Amino acid sequence: DAGITQSPRHKVTETGTPVTLRCHQTENHRYMYWYRQDPGHGLRLIHYSYGVKDTDKGEVSDGYSVSRSKTEDFLLTLESATSSQTSVYFCALRTESYGYTFGSGTRLTVV
Amino acid sequence: AQSVSQHNHHVILSEAASLELGCNYSYGGTVNLFWYVQYPGQHLQLLLKYFSGDPLVKGIKGFEAEFIKSKFSFNLRKPSVQWSDTAEYFCAVNEGGFQKLVFGTGTRLLVSP
Structure with a gap:
């Protein structure tokens, strides 16, 4: 769907370690998003980007940073992972028809 | 801040029953209003969306939704559900002119054969 891939698909990491998740698109869309999905909370926006080097915070941005040095890549970094960041992370992009397309997700476990 | 409410957290239906999920x-x-579906272990897929025009929107797999502006609602319906409709359903809203998509907490639908 719309050429969006996330990596890795699964990751287990230890508390306190840095973790970077990657979202890659092949279609040059301007807007990209990182969400986390947790039971009972639906999807909550972490950060989003509206262009190269242009990013903004979402509702649950604490403990996360992002970077977008190229249009096609949007990176999400957990500087020092905590158990509360165990979640499924979805990347999304907004298409020209104002639809939103989601990646396959990254399941992150912090032990 | 904008919020989205899905009051039905879990719904259990028998096959051929009618479905209505509130949003x-x-x-x-x-x-702009959206309904997404997430089948077990998969990512979100768009069921339907409303931007303007006819408030009754038809989507894929026989789903439809009605936008009622006076009630701030966008309920999802299907006349006859199938076992394959077992999934989690998310309503989402995007304020006009803004770029953030806000989700409801989701409704888990279980359809028994």
């Missing part, structure tokens, strides 16, 4: 949002201006 209410808080923003009073122009909105």
